[in-house]
Amino acid sequence: MSLYEIRDLGIMIGDNRLVEGVDLDVRAGECTAIIGASGSGKSLTCLTPFGLTPGRFSGQVLLDGRDLANAAAAQLREARSQLAGFVFQQPLTALTPHLTVGAQLHEATTQAGGPRPSRSELARQLERVGLSRADERLDQFPHRLSGGERQRVMIAAAIAHDPKLLIADEPTSALDATLRREIMNLLDRLRAEQGLGLLLVSHDLAAVADHANQLVVMDKGRVVERGPAASLIAEPQEDVTRELIAAIPDLNEPPPRLPPVGDRQLVAEALTVSFPRPGWRRGTIQALVDADFEVGEGEALAIVGGSGSGKSTLGRAIAGIGPVTAGTIRWKGEELPERRGRSQRMRKLVQPVFQDPVASLDPQWTVADIIAEPLGFLRPDMLPEERIEKIRDLLGKVGLSEDQAERFPASLSGGQAQRVAIARALAADPDMLVLDEATSALDPLIGSGILQLLGELRDSNRLSILFITHDIAAARRLCHRVIVLDEGWIVECGDMETVITDPQSAVTRKLVAAS
Template sequence: MTLLVADSLDIRIGDQRIVEGASFAIEAGRSLALVGASGSGKSQTCLAPFGLSPAIVQGSFRLDGEELVGAREARLRHVRGCDVGFVFQQPLTALTPHLTIGAQLREAWTQAGAPRPSRAEMAAALERVGLHDPRERLDQYPHRLSGGQRQRALIAMAIAHRPKLLVADEPTTALDAMLRAEIMALLGRLCDEEGMALLLVSHDLAAVADNADAVAVMHAGRIVETGPTRAVLGDPKSDYARALIAASPRLDAPPPALGPIGAPLVEARQVSVSFARPGWRRGRLLAVDAVDIDVAEGEAVAIVGGSGSGKSTLARAIARLGPIDAGEVRWRGEPLPPRKAMRPRDRAGLQPVFQDPVASLDPLWKVRDIVAEPLRRLRPDLDRMAVAARVEAVLAEVGLDPTLADRRPAALSGGQAQRVAIARALGPGPAMLLLDEATSALDVLVAGTILDLLAELQKQHGLAILMITHDLAVARRLCHRIVVMDAGRIVEEGPAERLIAAPAHPITAKLVAASR
């Protein structure tokens, strides 16, 4: 039975047409994935017909035979509360921070008129979506859960009222490879058990290939290709679908041509980092446990592992951006000063690029000021004219139009904002870049261009790179060597090709399997 039908769907925001003539259908118990680059109209297609966007919707969007285009807000609110469940990209922002998981699950459970659930029923609902210690989770607030745990809790809330349709808008983008696979498998299992239809928005083609029955490829607001998933991804007919597939990093792609490796640059020995346990519990949580790691001049090293494995904590300790309890870090043979004693020349040599490009840029500053700021602080040898010239040079080097220099971050696309962040890091002339999930928030086409840019910059400048990522395919595309972490320790390391081809540790094997 066909549950959802979109026919000639048009969506506008102001004078801009976001979606044009979109048509697709989903049967009960089946799944359809909308894929495409950022700005292609995927999320608006899923959200606007349900009244979750200020957009104007025209055409037809029928759920179980009921037309939603033109429906009153009261009716749409009823549909959202009774017939549809929503799983969003960022579970931390989708959940109410001052309410416990139990309170939010109870609200979702009763919004369709169901009786108030017992504590045992709610615990069983959390256990069903794979949350351990479900009774304890009921009393916790969202910030006390990991990203994967929050997403599982959000899924439990989305299906608590037994909806006919589940809408999942980029539900795994912020998760590591193993969690992505688990969450996608969970969504598929729940749809099979409940007979729900699934409308999935994703730019993760590997996840779509394994978990969606059909796929619709969107570009510039139009559906350019649709059909069974294996047919579309295995033999795409449109140029745009072929470009999407080609841009997706793959473990079976030809090995990249990487630059030469020089003398030792960073030598970290017995690095340990701990944090005070949250809440009423006493003691400290050991996040990084006596880790040794080296990076040479011109070498790209990836630190991979699951969420909470200590990847970012280790990298921030090495770069003096975060705390360190014990251990030594040497830079070109000399001890690197503690965080508060770092000199301008130390900071200039090791520059970071963070995961969320827009959030890492000051929203009130123009691009030229954002790029100039570290130059003024870290390069006192440059006068005003030299700073301006350097800003212009690095913006050109990262492929940005000079006219963007007077824009603010809100007026940039995700890819443009990340190029600005890279330009800011390049300005002081570093010997090493720290990339903390620098492409995970971007769609495959944009992420591919950023990786190509980083590879080119590495070769041109002989840059060393310390990359934090949960995607082995991304690590392989850029890095000479891969270091695998779990529970604060390095469990395996080696040349990228060898480690992926023959993983020795079970954690590495799981990461490889999840990335294929």
């Protein structure tokens, strides 16, 4: 008997029918996974029956015998607080920014009317999902965590009230390969020990193959293929499934042919970043220690490591949006001033593209307004008609149409939002892009398209790229060289192919093996 059953699900937003005729089942202790390209209706299918999207749905939806299709708002709230847990796709926007991790876990634990948890119990919930220094994390705010750490906090909150069904929308997209495996193993253990049913949306087909019982492939709001996960991935019957599998970066594929690197542009020497410990504790946390590296013109340099290794800290320091405790950064031999004293010319040199594209875009601005913002600061002399033409040119460069200029971020897919973020960065005509997990939250098809776009920009504009990622296979498609970080230290640095074929550190060997 199914714990969760959907029959003939249809979903409409306004006058648009976005999902039609979807059937699926989730049994207690089992995992049903949904895969598909961005915009295929995966997240709508998972969240709409619980009242978590603006969509209206029809069909039959039963959770542990409760009829959600005819449930009132209060009954849906009860189902969400007692029977279901949710892991959302964007952890930064899903967590409350002004509440500490401990406060958010406390709220999640007591939402179903349970007893107040002690501090040690809250710390154990973090340890349960693989977070180190759990007691210390309870006093931190979400913005002080890496993307992978935020994702694990959200998973801890989702299972804090021991739900019967866990709905996980890309629960491992921001995690490195090792942690992806650990989180999926954790979910397997919960399914086995507690009979937890798991409805999983994922573009990580390796995790799906190893952990899911049933696989549902969606395209344009419909189910195009279904069956046992392992056999369906081994022998896909539909073109959509085959394309998704082929788009996954693989270290066994032939290495790309990359253009030569130009003169040295950026040099970082003994770069160190430390933060004060949160709460009442004294001392500092060393997020980056004595990092030395350089980047040439037209070179793509990968910064690879596990969650919390210091990758984003390094990128923010280079982009001038994060602190530098010690060390120097030079551009073509000239030392860059401190972040607060950086001139307009220096701001033009390096532009960031953030990990969560939707969170980095102003929700009340159109795409045109978002792209035009840097032009207002850096090109105040530009005439209105010139600005409009520049926006059109930038949209074309990142593969977006002109009619998308008047859309708002909420109406964009993850891949479209990432392209807008890249267009905004290019508006400053920078010499370097710093991309923080630019493809981690995207499905393989869209992620492959973003990597191709970045490669074209690197070659045509001679852009230097700092590509921060936990996926060394994705980095290999774009980057000349790679730096491997672990706990704030550079443990390996070299040519991409050399590091992959002959890794010298245990950390690198683990990353390569996981890819």
